[in-house]
Amino acid sequence: MRNSEKESISIAPPHASENSSSCPNYSRTNSGSLVATIPPLFNQSHFDIVLRRQRSRKEGKPKFTAVPSRFLNLTNDFEFAGWGSISHLTLTPEDMSQSEVELNFFLEQQVLGQFTASALAANDILGGVFYTLPSVVAVAGVYSPISLFVAALTLFLWRPVMEELASAFPISGAPYTYLLNVSTKSVALLGAALLLLDFSATAVVSAATAASYLAGEVSLPFPVYVGAALVFVLFTFVSLSGLRESARVATGILAMHAVVMIALIVASVIAWGRGGMAQLGSNWSLGHVGLSPAAIARQVFNGVCIGMLGLTGFECAPAYTSKMKQNCYPKVLRNLHLPALVLTSGMMLLVMALLPLDVVESGNNILSLLAQRVAGRWLRIIVVVDAVVVLCAGVLTGILSACELLVKLSCDRVLPRVFLATVPATGAPYVAVFSFIAFSALIYASTGANLIVISQMFTMVWLAVMALFPVSLILLRFSRPRLPRASQCSLFVVAGAISVTVTVAAGNVAIDPTIAGWFALYLIILLVLFYMSQNKVTILRWIYWAYDQLPWLHRLQLTKGWGDGLIRRMRSLRRQEVCLLVKTDEINSLFNMILYVRHNEETSCLKIVHFHSGAVPSEMEANAKILDEAFPEITVDLMFIEGQFDPKNLAALAHHLKIPRSLMFMSSPGPNFRYPVAELGTRIISL
Missing domain, CATH: 1.20.1740.10 (Amino acid/polyamine transporter I)
Structure with missing residues (x-):
């Protein structure tokens, strides 16, 4: 029965067990009679809430509208990276063939x-x-x-x-x-x-x-x-x-x-x-x-x-x-x-x-x-x-x-x-x-x-x-x-x-003492260059913000197109994809891995990849949708691949997605893991 047609009360039936998972709730209808209803299981209600939010979204609507943009001439659409998707990927024979070439090249080195x-x-x-x-x-x-x-x-x-x-x-x-x-x-x-x-x-x-x-x-x-x-x-x-x-x-x-x-x-x-x-x-x-x-x-x-x-x-x-x-x-x-x-x-x-x-x-x-x-x-x-x-x-x-x-x-x-x-x-x-x-x-x-x-x-x-x-x-x-x-x-x-x-x-x-001075001078110069190279989008955002604060620049013929050029450049840099290789559907683990990507990589395109042998974690899809909403500036795609998590399949995946394995991130393998980190070619970002 819909919530609009009932009023829930917290009165348990006389002989119901407090710990019973099937304990009904009693709701009063408009006519005044009490009707017993059994609540949905937690997993069902958890997933239904997510799906209800997903259905309520209009196609292309940003993930948030309440917080205004920091830029005078840009709406929240600028921060919105787009909605993620859920897909099942099959690696092609061409991908597998290319992976063998890459692994052989690794050994030849x-x-x-x-x-x-x-x-x-x-x-x-x-x-x-x-x-x-x-x-x-x-x-x-x-x-x-x-x-x-x-x-x-x-x-x-x-x-x-x-x-x-x-x-x-x-x-x-x-x-x-x-x-x-x-x-x-x-x-x-x-x-x-x-x-x-x-x-x-x-x-x-x-x-x-x-x-x-x-x-x-x-x-x-x-x-x-x-x-x-x-x-x-x-x-x-x-x-x-x-x-x-x-x-x-x-x-x-x-x-x-x-x-x-x-x-x-x-x-x-x-x-x-x-x-x-x-x-x-x-x-x-x-x-x-x-x-x-x-x-x-x-x-x-x-x-x-x-x-x-x-x-x-x-x-x-x-x-x-x-x-x-x-x-x-x-x-x-x-x-x-x-x-x-x-x-x-x-x-x-x-x-x-x-x-x-x-x-x-x-x-x-x-x-x-x-x-x-x-x-x-x-x-x-x-x-x-x-x-x-x-x-x-x-x-x-x-x-x-x-x-x-x-x-x-x-x-x-x-x-x-x-x-x-x-x-x-x-x-x-x-x-x-x-x-x-x-x-x-x-x-x-x-x-x-x-x-x-x-x-x-x-x-x-x-x-x-x-x-x-x-x-x-x-x-x-x-x-x-x-x-x-x-x-x-x-x-x-x-x-x-x-x-x-x-x-x-x-x-x-x-x-x-002059040793420290020369050392500090060259080190600071290199750190500044590396910071600028690593934070190109952040620097461009500051440049655009300064441009946005001066309305007269928008009216000059010479500088009129600067803003559009900066926006195109920022979006182009953020379209570079990275990949998370995950084993579990625990949302705290997924959340921390996405936080790492957010703080260390300039990207708005993130793919969560799970290799499986037939069965997938039950909460993976629901948690991916939640995280897709939690990070409006990142598009979170979820991909399932049937197959073993090994260097050959990883190299094939890198070829298929056109993402270097150095930009594929994973949690730390355990002592019983069969393959060396160097052969995987991935980055370890969590415990």
Whole structure:
């Protein structure tokens, strides 16, 4: 009986059970008689209410009319994205065929073994011996070997942290991709800005140091900055040959560097054995005289702070994790760490044992001086050539790592899609390569080609990037505790890595406060650029609002069409679709996932997709309709697909909907989930 024809009263029949689900209500009709009516089940009434609201809507009517628009010349229709729909989708054979192509391509990208993968970053971290030793000697003096050894020991804190992160997210672009999956996109873009600065500083410092090292040995017919530019040009072409070929070049350079360093070490040990401990004792006495224990500790600490610069390159390995073969990543970290631990401190000890302290403190090309002392000019020439070549290879490390990051940012719609353009023959992302080279050249030029300034900024950027790894792991454990991973490290190790980062960063700022200024300047510039790229619609809305507040602009012939153009542009940007992959119909889970999309992606087109094997959750359709009303600025479409939730069907769905898998979001898989996150290619946005 309709509510208009009855008046409900709360009188129960005398013998009715209070807990009976079939307890009737008694209603009085217009004639005055009582009639018993059984209320509908909760599920029925819940769904009927939704359907009644849906039927009452007129076609195309906005989802709200009570709240006026903030714009003077626009109605609420501008905010209305349109009503969603419910559909059942069948993936076509063409979709399935394309998915196999994509998955095969994903597997073919895993081309780097432990040695080739190590070589890409090792040229940077092992080449640091050429520019780290003079800087450390300047602040630590005779205690430099101790400082360098302690600095290298700190990587024992980072290795288990980085291994756990990579086992959970074997995805390129780390730690940006780690933060993207465990936090908000804004936090991830902070990580991306730090990474891009780090890769740029890696390339610039390597190129400029190579040119400076060569200029210290021979008279160049051009300035040092021209030599650095030539290095950039050369390795731009090398990087365009593709990742596989670049890795082979890097491996060859690393092999040459290893042979030269071994030859230098052997010659130095022989010379040390012949000369005895006299030179080391003399240097120790000269550097130790007049110093209190506190002053010695201060020198060692300062040396550790500066010596961390010699470990740069270690953070580059996670940037191309997805290109490594399975189970290679921990071996790559080991291959980078242990040689650096031995080489930097061991080489510094040989320098102190064979060269006078005043010569060491006044020279830049310390290792070439050591080669001259232990074997003559022929070894000095070889060491200089090796230094130039291996430092140039550090440029290649920066370029390749940055390209992985820029491609990932383009897939996530932070950067334009043009960054995905590749050279057909090699697959190298040439737009990303040229853009990164231009950005690095701009940084180099803005400092007046000052290598000291860039090196100082490099230290702070590197420390900030290294801090992102333990922070990402803490967020992973808190936000995605169910995510399967092969290894877990102690929380004390994580806390130790953060403490070391903060302490060393504070020490570097205390040594030279201008470091913080340069670091902050470039970081703020990049963050502003990323914010503008990520919030294009928001910026356009502010521009339109300012245009809307000035009525005279609407009357000028020159500016009359601006408003329509801004509106078309905003609607075009918001028409880019994203996809939610859901397993449950719980409305709180669906609501939180849509909130994530609303806060992190500029879109008005959202598709909720549920894979099923015949039966679908009972409340899915009703809750989708409620959410469609709750978010008037987003069109919420619900799609059911019969089939298994696996990488093959996901790739087929991405091809059918023309939505990249990087813009398909899901909740965290559990420990029994069969497929790795990297193979799915999706973003994890909830617990």
